[in-house]
Structures are given as structure tokens and as C-alpha cells.
Amino acid sequence: ADVKKIAVIAGDGIGPEVVGEALKVLKKTEELFGYQFETEHGLFGGIAIDEKGTPLPQETLDICKNADAVLLGAVGGPKWDNNSKELRPETGLLGIRKELGLFSNIRPATVFDCLKEASTLKPEVLEGTDLIVVRELTGGIYFGEKFRREGASGEEAVDTCVYNVVEIERIARQGFEIARTRRKKLASVDKANVLETSRLWREVVNRIAPEYPDVELEHILVDNCAMQLLRRPSSFDVIVTENMFGDILSDEAAMLTGSIGMLSSASLGEGSFGLYEPVHGSAPDIAGQGISNPIATILSVALMFRLTFGYADAAQSIEDAVKSVLDAGHRTGDIAVDKSTAIGTIEMGDLIIAAM
Amino acid sequence: ADVKKIAVIAGDGIGPEVVGEALKVLKKTEELFGYQFETEHGLFGGIAIDEKGTPLPQETLDICKNADAVLLGAVGGPKWDNNSKELRPETGLLGIRKELGLFSNIRPATVFDCLKEASTLKPEVLEGTDLIVVRELTGGIYFGEKFRREGASGEEAVDTCVYNVVEIERIARQGFEIARTRRKKLASVDKANVLETSRLWREVVNRIAPEYPDVELEHILVDNCAMQLLRRPSSFDVIVTENMFGDILSDEAAMLTGSIGMLSSASLGEGSFGLYEPVHGSAPDIAGQGISNPIATILSVALMFRLTFGYADAAQSIEDAVKSVLDAGHRTGDIAVDKSTAIGTIEMGDLIIAAM
Numbered sequence: 038a039d040v041k042k043i044a045v046i047a048g049d050g051i052g053p054e055v056v057g058e059a060l061k062v063l064k065k066t067e068e069l070f071g072y073q074f075e076t077e078h079g080l081f082g083g084i085a086i087d088e089k090g091t092p093l094p095q096e097t098l099d100i101c102k103n104a105d106a107v108l109l110g111a112v113g114g115p116k117w118d119n120n121s122k123e124l125r126p127e128t129g130l131l132g133i134r135k136e137l138g139l140f141s142n143i144r145p146a147t148v149f150d151c152l153k154e155a156s157t158l159k160p161e162v163l164e165g166t167d168l169i170v171v172r173e174l175t176g177g178i179y180f181g182e183k184f185r186r187e188g189a190s191g192e193e194a195v196d197t198c199v200y201n202v203v204e205i206e207r208i209a210r211q212g213f214e215i216a217r218t219r220r221k222k223l224a225s226v227d228k229a230n231v232l233e234t235s236r237l238w239r240e241v242v243n244r245i246a247p248e249y250p251d252v253e254l255e256h257i258l259v260d261n262c263a264m265q266l267l268r269r270p271s272s273f274d275v276i277v278t279e280n281m282f283g284d285i286l287s288d289e290a291a292m293l294t295g296s297i298g299m300l301s302s303a304s305l306g307e308g309s310f311g312l313y314e315p316v317h318g319s320a321p322d323i324a325g326q327g328i329s330n331p332i333a334t335i336l337s338v339a340l341m342f343r344l345t346f347g348y349a350d351a352a353q354s355i356e357d358a359v360k361s362v363l364d365a366g367h368r369t370g371d372i373a374v375d376k377s378t379a380i381g382t383i384e385m386g387d388l389i390i391a392a393m
Numbered sequence: 394a395d396v397k398k399i400a401v402i403a404g405d406g407i408g409p410e411v412v413g414e415a416l417k418v419l420k421k422t423e424e425l426f427g428y429q430f431e432t433e434h435g436l437f438g439g440i441a442i443d444e445k446g447t448p449l450p451q452e453t454l455d456i457c458k459n460a461d462a463v464l465l466g467a468v469g470g471p472k473w474d475n476n477s478k479e480l481r482p483e484t485g486l487l488g489i490r491k492e493l494g495l496f497s498n499i500r501p502a503t504v505f506d507c508l509k510e511a512s513t514l515k516p517e518v519l520e521g522t523d524l525i526v527v528r529e530l531t532g533g534i535y536f537g538e539k540f541r542r543e544g545a546s547g548e549e550a551v552d553t554c555v556y557n558v559v560e561i562e563r564i565a566r567q568g569f570e571i572a573r574t575r576r577k578k579l580a581s582v583d584k585a586n587v588l589e590t591s592r593l594w595r596e597v598v599n600r601i602a603p604e605y606p607d608v609e610l611e612h613i614l615v616d617n618c619a620m621q622l623l624r625r626p627s628s629f630d631v632i633v634t635e636n637m638f639g640d641i642l643s644d645e646a647a648m649l650t651g652s653i654g655m656l657s658s659a660s661l662g663e664g665s666f667g668l669y670e671p672v673h674g675s676a677p678d679i680a681g682q683g684i685s686n687p688i689a690t691i692l693s694v695a696l697m698f699r700l701t702f703g704y705a706d707a708a709q710s711i712e713d714a715v716k717s718v719l720d721a722g723h724r725t726g727d728i729a730v731d732k733s734t735a736i737g738t739i740e741m742g743d744l745i746i747a748a749m
């Protein structure tokens with residue numbers, strides 16, 4: 038039988054709790070659909086710093102490289118915030134992206150009907166909002182040379198933003214391809230009126246655009262995009278952009294849906310390999326209380342099924358189960374209007390696998 | 394008598410129309426308050442490209458340098474969008490900032506009560522929102538070295554982001570000082586978990602913070618700030634940040650107020666010199682029709698009176714006049730709910746000077 042290997046990285050804070058529920062979903066999928074999964078666990082982030090002295094131990098990297106996909110909970114917390122750079126969870130995150138060649142970060146910003154009221158946007162503005170941010174993840178100012186030096190006016194710091202045509206072309210194609218499977222609209226975001234990397238970005242996007250005549254391409258400046266996301270969110274379909282702009286815009290887009298606790302993300306490389314994780318963080322303030330919301334992590338499993346394994350049936354089953362549990366009115370504390378009726382992490386997981 | 398010299402740069406699109414109304418306000422101020430102004434006009438932006446072959450002619454720069462303050466309309470338009478870099482209006486904008494040493498861009502994002510419904514945010518979320526973005530304007534990735542080169546994977550583009558302690562310290566002080574005159578809360582925005590310039594930024598802000606013990610300082614990551622502006626806009630007082638982040642966040646903040654057509658901005662250097670302009674652009678689509686909204690430009694004059702000349706009485710008179718005209722229900726097309734009752738640019742200007 039075709040056994041799929043999944044590297045499981047629970048991480049810090051609520052990571053282990055929410056990943057625990059996702060593992061129950063994997064098990065249930067095996068029962069229901071006959072698929073087979075083999076999981077191997079790795080230490081990563083703060084817990085890896087504590088136990089192994091580095092946020093990304095070689096062993097964890099090997100587990101990931103040896104797997105077909107990675108499921109990540111969340112990393113980080115105040116405990117490690119003042120560490121030196123090499124001993125910070127974020128450094129592990131950047132490292133794993135680079136080492137695994139995950140150049141494309143896919144973040145759907147979907148509005149869950151039952152959570153519409155949770156958005157700070159007016160419901161009529163949000164109506165019909167369903168967009169995906171495709172963010173370049175292994176280039177740009179995140180990975181360019183950074184250093185300090187003595188300048189004419191004292192100490193100065195330098196970051197370098199670099200993009201080459203290959204990096205731009207592969208992420209742009211990703212944007213066009215995804216747009217093709219949806220409403221066929223691609224917004225390419227840059228700051229071409231100021232940055233050289235953005236001018237190259239725009240040139241490359243324009244050069245390959247004729248290969249996707251069915252996709253309507255728009256170029257939009259990053260400052261304008263930050264505004265238009267607020268003004269007309271439903272007009273966007275797929276947004277493709279570089280690493281730093283994508284970091285900012287994907288968070289803005291996620292927040293405006295009101296469903297940030299429910300959103301999943303995929304980080305993809307060449308081929309079908311991918312790393313899947315919830316958009317929310319490690320929420321150290323509520324960790325260990327059994328009240329966190331496992332839905333975003335469970336939906337990350339569904340995304341993994343779709344994008345890496347091609348198990349559309351199982352993915353659909355999970356997504357439908359989540360919807361039916363929410364429609365039945367079940368809520369964890371973060372999304373409950375009446376907090377007194379909120380259910381716990383495990384209860385939510387149980388309800389979802391029962392509904393599958 | 395103390396005659397104040399004002400360099401007037403009408404620019405492109407609706408620039409000349411809205412500046413025309415601001416000039417009427419200057420005249421009215423002379424009559425009412427006895428202040429004296431001398432204006433000198435300069436070509437800038439697209440019109441300067443057309444007439445002088447450069448977006449920022451030396452003559453215009455001289456007029457500005459010779460003045461106590463600059464009033465700018467708006468620059469740019471599709472006509473010049475595909476020009477080479479040296480022949481683009483934006484290049485003139487970056488040039489004038491650098492040449493005049495305007496290192497600090499101040500953008501109040503105020504909610505006008507009568508325009509609350511224009512925001513896409515829920516009124517209860519917007520309630521109490523009144524923030525200022527203080528953006529560093531002459532450093533960072535905007536002005537660092539930019540070039541193309543051949544790399545291992547073909548052509549690549551490079552932008553360099555540089556900040557030194559002096560640049561960071563002066564803009565941080567600006568942020569603290571402004572917070573001090575308001576609700577005494579300063580949010581310093583950076584990406585210190587990734588960028589070296591942000592780490593230096595945070596160090597410098599922390600180093601001078603003890604000099605402002607009355608101001609409550611918070612550090613917030615740029616991606617989180619993009620989210621929190623949406624989630625809890627009213628909790629922000631003053632936001633201070635570097636050039637690129639400020640470009641994005643100030644536009645996001647302006648848009649969420651629903652009042653973007655009404656917002657003014659100041660760009661300041663050392664001393665009292667400043668350049669004042671509306672936040673909105675040149676709106677080439679409605680230029681020349683006499684329907685544009687002059688309020689943001691008129692309020693830019695009020696800002697000039699306060700920040701450069703110390704004419705608080707005249708500033709207050711303008712701001713009160715704008716408020717009373719709006720309260721009386723007068724609207725230009727951009728802010729009218731019932732477009733059929735909209736008044737024109739000149740009519741709006743006349744009503745405001747009559748109300749002063």
C-alpha cells in the first residue's frame with residue numbers, strides 16, 4: 038500500500054494541543070478512506086532550543102526531508118523573545134523554509150459565514166470575499182545579506198533585498214496557475230515606482246502573462262493594495278507578491294475575514310512536497326488549558342490532502358465536517374459569542390471526527 | 394511685518410483645482426487675522442516633465458528652499474507612468490524629500506463624524522479612532538543603492554535598506570514628542586525578528602525611551618500592526634515607523650477612517666520648515682471637471698499654520714469652518730451619499746471661506 042509519511046512538528050504553546058486533534062483526523066481518515074499515514078515527530082522552535090540548543094535540529098530537518106509532507110503546529114513565545122538571533126524560534130522558521138525549498142506560501146483568506154460577525158468590516162463589504170495570497174517565501178529582504186557597519190553618522194544597519202528572474206518566474210507561475218483554477222484574476226503586488234526588485238518583478242510577470250491569456254492580470258502598488266483590501270476585499274481573487282509585502286498583506290487579508298483562528302496555510306516547493314500550518318500563532322497565554330481552537334490545524338490537514346496527496350475526497354470530508362459542526366453552533370472560546378457555552382479543544386476535535 | 398513665504402506647487406491632475414481653493418483660504422486668512430503671505434509658484438511632477446524635461450526643475454527646488462513652507466497639490470498620472478525612472482513624477486517626489494531634508498512624514502488618520510458611514514469598518518470599531526502615523530521619509534530601502542547584476546540564476550535586481558542611528562533617533566524623537574502632546578502612547582513598528590535595520594531601530598528607540606517616561610511605548614511587528622489597525626484602530630495614538638512600512642501602514646490607516654479624501658499630511662525637516670499636501674492623489678480621471686474635493690488641501694494649510702507658522706488661531710478657524718460646512722450637509726461628489734446634491738470644487742471652497 039501507498040503509505041504517506043508525515044513529519045509532525047507540534048512546536049510551542051498551543052501547538053501540541055491543536056496538532057493532537059489533527060492527528061485524530063488523520064487516524065479517522067485511515068479508517069474511513071483506507072489511506073495510510075506514517076507520522077514521525079520532530080522538535081522545532083522554542084522547545085528545540087530548550088532541549089537541543091537550536092531551533093531547528095538536524096534530526097528534525099532529516100525527518101522533514103524524509104517525509105512527503107510536514108504538519109506544523111506553531112512556534113515561539115515570550116520565553117525565547119530576547120534570545121540572540123541563532124537561538125530564536127523565528128530563525129528556525131526561516132531555516133526550515135530555506136532548507137526545504139518552500140518558496141511559495143499559500144494563504145487562503147476565506148470568510149466563514151458563521152464568523153462573519155467576528156470581522157470588524159461591515160458584512161456587506163465582506164460579502165463574497167474569498168481570496169488567496171501567494172507569497173514568495175525564500176527570497177527578498179528576508180534572506181539577503183544583513184550586517185552592521187560604521188558609517189559617516191555612526192553605526193548603521195543594512196538589509197539587502199535580492200530577487201532573480203528564476204525566483205520571480207516560479208512564484209508568478211504559481212499565482213497564474215492558482216488563479217486559473219478559480220475566478221481567473223491575478224493581482225501582482227509590487228512597489229515598481231520605487232524598488233528595482235519590483236521593476237524586475239513586474240517585467241517578469243509581464244513577460245510570462247501571455248502564457249496565461251485566460252487570467253486577467255492587474256499590477257497594483259503595495260500601498261494601494263493595503264487600501265483596496267479594505268475597500269473592496271471581494272474584488273480580489275489571487276494576489277501574488279514578494280516575501281515582505283506578502284507577510285504584511287496576508288496578515289491584513291486574514292484579519293479582515295474575521296476568521297483568523299480558522300485559517301490554514303501551505304508552504305510549497307518544487308513537486309508535491311509541502312509544509313502545512315495554521316495561520317494563528319502559538320498563543321502562549323492560553324496554552325495548556327485545553328481551550329484552543331484546533332480547526333485551523335485540522336483544515337491544514339485538509340489542505341495537505343488536496344495539494345500534496347491529491348486526496349480530494351478526504352479533504353472534502355474534513356471541510357464538510359468542520360462546516361457542519363460550526364453550523365450546529367459548536368464553538369471554542371476564541372470564536373464563541375457566548376463564552377459560557379464554549380467547548381474545549383478535545384471536544385471540538387471529537388465533534389469533527391464524528392461528523393466526518 | 395512678518396511676511397511668510399509659501400512655495401506653491403500645484404502639480405498634476407486635480408492638483409491645480411484643489412490648490413486654487415487653498416489659495417483662497419490663504420487670502421481670507423490675511424483679511425481675517427492680519428497675517429501676510431507671499432506665494433511663489435513652481436512646476437513639479439508630470440507638468441514639469443512636459444515643460445522642463447525633468448520632474449523636479451532646479452528652479453522649483455530653489456523656490457522651495459527659499460520659502461518658509463511648501464504647499465503641494467498632487468503629482469502623477471497615467472501619461473507619465475511608462476516613462477523611464479528619471480522622467481517619472483515619483484522620482485521628483487523622492488528628490489524633493491531628499492533635497493529639502495524632509496525626514497519625517499506626519500499623517501493624521503482622523504475620523505470625520507459625518508463620514509463615518511463611508512468607512513468599510515463597523516462604526517463601533519471605528520469609534521474613538523484618532524491616530525497619527527509618523528513615517529521616516531528620507532532613508533531605508535527607498536534611498537539605498539539599487540541595481541541589476543548577473544547572478545548564478547540569470548539577471549537579478551538588488552535594493553538596499555540602510556538606517557543609521559542618527560536617522561532612527563531623530564524620527565523616534567519626533568514620535569515621542571508628538572505622542573507627548575496627545576494620548577501619550579507610542580507604537581514603534583518594525584520587523585525586528587527578521588531585519589537587521591529593525592533590530593537597530595528597536596535598540597535606538599529603547600535607548601531614548603527613558604527620556605520620555607510619560608509616554609507609554611509598545612513595539613509591534615509590522616505584520617501584526619497591519620492586523621491590529623483593523624482589529625482595534627482606536628487603541629493606537631502615535632505610530633512611528635520606517636519608510637517602507639510607513640508607506641503601507643499610513644495608507645491602510647487612512648483608508649480605514651473612511652475619510653481618505655479629507656486627510657492632510659506634513660513632511661518636516663529640521664526646524665520649522667515643512668511641505669504640506671493632501672493624502673489623496675492627482676485623480677486624473679476627474680481632473681478639470683471642477684468636481685474634486687478641496688478639503689484635504691485646505692486642511693493641509695491649517696496644518697501648515699499649526700506646525701510651521703504657529704498660527705493656531707487661523708488653523709482653528711479653518712478647521713472649524715470645514716466642520717461647519719460639512720455639518721450643514723454640503724458635500725463634493727466623492728463624499729456625497731446622494732450624488733445629485735453634490736457641489737463643485739469652487740463652491741466648496743467658497744462655503745469654507747465664508748464660514749471662516
Ligand SMILES: CC(C)[C@H](C(=O)O)[C@@H](O)C(=O)O
Nearest residue numbers: 127128130131284586587616
Ligand atoms: C515569525 C516570522 C519570521 C514570520 C515571517 O515574517 O515570515 C511570520 O510572520 C509568518 O508570516 O510566517
Ligand SMILES: CC(C)[C@H](C(=O)O)[C@@H](O)C(=O)O
Nearest residue numbers: 230231260483484486487640
Ligand atoms: C509615489 C510614491 C513614491 C510615494 C511613496 O511611496 O512614498 C507615495 O506612495 C507616498 O506615500 O507619498
